[in-house]
Amino acid sequence: MGEMAHGRQRDLNFRTSVRVWHFRRLILESLQSDLRDEMKFFELVANKGNHKNYQIWHHRRWVAEKLGTIAATSELQFTQEVLSLDAKNYHAWSHRQELSSHIIFMAQWALQALGGWENELEYCRELLEVDILNNSAWNQRYFVITKSPFLGGLPAMRDSEVSFCTNAIIENPDNESPWRFLRGLYKGDNEAFVNDPAISKVCICVLEKNKNCVFALSLLLDLLCYGFQPTPDLNRILSTWGFSGSESDQKYANLVCLILEKVDPMRARYWIWRRDSLPSHVC
């Protein structure tokens, strides 16, 4: 096994060769090799250049599934290491999620003992601290809070997640991900969306510093469409655009659409469509 493996490692100059990995798996199976050794092999080949290689991930996943729960900690740890090199490595995230789903199905008790899910949320937080622009980490966070059996699901997590998310928004209002994440927290529950004061608060907070922030204006537009009643704070913000407080409430959504057409001209036709599709009670 050793001799052939070294030979094949040379061939791994052709990193993307499916055949090489296929052949390797055949050898492993026929020799009934201890796959924990195979995990060590990955340390040899896991240099930066290889991380975007589908074949290596697929092979690693094959090994991890064969090993089962033994692989849990080391796998989560490994993906952490890879991700510290390239926080947006798409393949590492898929692998991590798949592994998490596999574990939860096969050995829920092992997960609790290892603290896998709880650590997952903590890890997302750490990753976001390092790179708040990391869309993959935001997506993973959503996956964990909705799928983890230990966190109580989305409704239970919503308040803390809204708080986490709005803090991230205020730190970096031009980052697309947390704005989308925030909307995702209220998916299918427009009433809760409109009634949560934290939403309008974050819009107003951002617009006070930058009245041109498209994400804030867009979220505000959504609120208005779902029946949000403008507050004095909102009146004040809109007055900086030259609209007086005497405008009837019903025209606010229309005004915001006009502003958006102006500040986001690349997507002008989208904002025009939004204006044309305003619910009758808001235009």
Place this chain on the structure above:
Amino acid sequence: MSSYTRMGELEIEKHTQFIMSVEKKKDFDSMVMEHLRMSGAYWGLTTLDLMGKLDAVNREEVVSWVLQCQHDCGGFSGNVGHDPHILYTLSAIQILALLDKLDTIDADKISAYIVGLQQEDGSFAGDEWGEIDTRFSYCAVCCLSILHRLDKIDVGKAISYVASCKNFDGGFGCTPGGESHAGQIFCCVSAFAISGALTHVDRDLLGWWLCERQVKSGGLNGRPEKLADVCYSWWVLSSLTIIERVHWIDKEKLKTFILDCQDKEHGGISDRPDDAVDVFHTFFGIAGLSLLEYPGLKPIDPAYALPVHVVDRLFFGQPH
């Protein structure tokens, strides 16, 4: 003088020469890409046809090589002597459809190979080693549709698996919960389109996510906070076209971005201006320009990723 003789003209002759020359290269890059030559051939040939230059190619030679890549199981590999995979099976069938040579293959055999890759939950593996990805769902649906054998798989289950990959932002990932990515979105939306299941798409929400891919330079990225890349000109644009929201992006700015990615001296298109060119980005750039109705290019079908005249021939010509 044509009104297009300014900086932003599409260099059709140069791109034709570039594609023809890729065939003959024997350098390291070509060797590394050997396993996906079937896809490379599909990109090159389809681009030539879009530019009206397919006659430059020896069709018999191409068909002969494609057929050499078919295995006993019915699947096609990326090159002679490599292992079969659903990705290259689709590319092979697309090439044969393009060259109007689908009568050279046994459609039932190929269908059986694809049927064998469908899993219990409706998903598709790429090959016998079991990697699951919505890209493979698209390959299965597209390939079988071209062969007029879509009914051989469990379409309902295939579609519900793809639907289970829908995310909170309206986009789709490679597996359930996987981050939304323009390439995966193309695969899922096209799979829905081909199967008549577009009701699974929230067109307004996804349309907005897709039009947000356009960045200052006019180019498109594949997911939030990433760089623009010419290949997204295809994946984002075709998805928008299928869901009838393509007018939500600034088409002129995108056209300019793609044209700026050309190597006007040696031909070919790169991922972004001034980078190295390759046949992959050349195809996606020109396919994108076709969707933008750039003059002089044939129209392309956004779901099958084949010229419209080929798709018309498949579905309105003589049945096999």
